[in-house]
Amino acid sequence: MKYMRDVFAVVLIVGGLLIPVKAGTAQGVPPGQLPTLTGEWWQWAFSIPSSVNPQTDTTGANCMVGQRGPIWFLAGVFGGGSATRSCDVPAGATLFFPVINSVNINTPECGQNGQNFTAKQLQDAIQPAINGIHSVSVTVDGQDVKETLLRRVLSDPFEVAFPADNVFGPDACGTGKPLPAGVYSPAVDGGDYVSVPPLPTGTHTIRFHGESDSNAFGHVTQDVTYNLTIVPVSLK
Numbered sequence: 001m002k003y004m005r006d007v008f009a010v011v012l013i014v015g016g017l018l019i020p021v022k023a024g025t026a027q028g029v030p031p032g033q034l035p036t037l038t039g040e041w042w043q044w045a046f047s048i049p050s051s052v053n054p055q056t057d058t059t060g061a062n063c064m065v066g067q068r069g070p071i072w073f074l075a076g077v078f079g080g081g082s083a084t085r086s087c088d089v090p091a092g093a094t095l096f097f098p099v100i101n102s103v104n105i106n107t108p109e110c111g112q113n114g115q116n117f118t119a120k121q122l123q124d125a126i127q128p129a130i131n132g133i134h135s136v137s138v139t140v141d142g143q144d145v146k147e148t149l150l151r152r153v154l155s156d157p158f159e160v161a162f163p164a165d166n167v168f169g170p171d172a173c174g175t176g177k178p179l180p181a182g183v184y185s186p187a188v189d190g191g192d193y194v195s196v197p198p199l200p201t202g203t204h205t206i207r208f209h210g211e212s213d214s215n216a217f218g219h220v221t222q223d224v225t226y227n228l229t230i231v232p233v234s235l236k
Contacts, residue, residue, distance in 0.1 A: 029071070029096060029195035034151060037071070037096060038189050039158030042103055044073055049165040053078070056167065060085030060226070071096050074206070078167055080220040086227045092198050099136050099150070100210030100222045101191025102129040105160060105184050110173035119157040119186040128214035130154075130190040135211040138194050141204055145194060153193045159185035201230045 029037060044066050045055055052062045055078035063085060067073065072090075074097035077083050089095070104122035108114050130152075138145045164181040166172075172179035192210060206226045213219050 029094065031151065034153045034193060034195075035156045036158075038098070038101070038153050038155040038191075038193055039187070041073055041096065041098065041193075042155075042187065042189055043158065043160055045075060046160045046162055046166065048167075049163050050167045050169070051165060053167050057085060058083055060087040063087035063226075070094060073097060074224075074226055076100065076208075076222045076224050080222055082221075082223040084225045084227070086229075088229045088231050089199075090233045091201050091230050092233060094198055095194075095196040095206070097194055097208070099138060099192040099194060099208045100133055100212055100220065101189055101193070102126040102212070102217075103187060103189040105187040107173075107179065107184055110177070110179050119188050122186065122188045123154070123190070125216075126188070126190060129212050129217045129220075132212045132214040132217075133192055133210060134213070135209065136192050137210075138206070138208045140196060140199070140206050145196065149196060150192060150194050153190065155189040157186040157188055159183055160187050199228070199230050201232050204228045204230060 045053070048054065048062075048066050050056060052065050054062045054065060054073075054075040057063065057075075063074070064087070070093060072093040072095055074087075074095055076098060104126045106112075106117050106122060108116050133152075136150070138150055161183045162168075162179060162181055164178075166179055166181070168179045170176065170178045194208065196206065204227075206228060207224070209221075209223045211219065211221045
């Protein structure tokens, strides 16, 4: 994972959720729900141990870990890069994922020398990375997604819980010190997110690409392809 630890906390760019929510309409997830849902995406992504985390998965074998409810999450590559994954998804599920995004977390004992930062300070620190997003594209079965399904979103503040075996690795805090397991807050996020309404049963391909440039974080690229099989569901 490429990330920055500056005076503001642990900061990441990925392209990389779990409170059940109502399924999206034909236009995708309602816009008013997005600032909460982006935080739930991070809660999902960060809660999963690194050994089975979908963000570090190169094949799609872990794409079902932690999934439930009417919205299913897809992941980018932790820290940027490319991947091609195959995954089964239940029929009727709305797909939600970031094309490219940035998160900042208040971690007083990890890279902050005991200091605490507010949500506003954390948002200000990652704004250059969000402003630097460009070259964004998303296709479903070769067709560009509608503009109503691809949106720039700034999250509401949220909390995140990390297991001991978290995706930051053994040197997250520097000098060989990992990020301790626990609950951290506030956390904030911003980036370009997509919601895809339920797809017909059968096979589909989703590809998303995004880049970000900023003086603080350098250049990050995400390029991910999902080969999905939408599986019929019977509840009778």
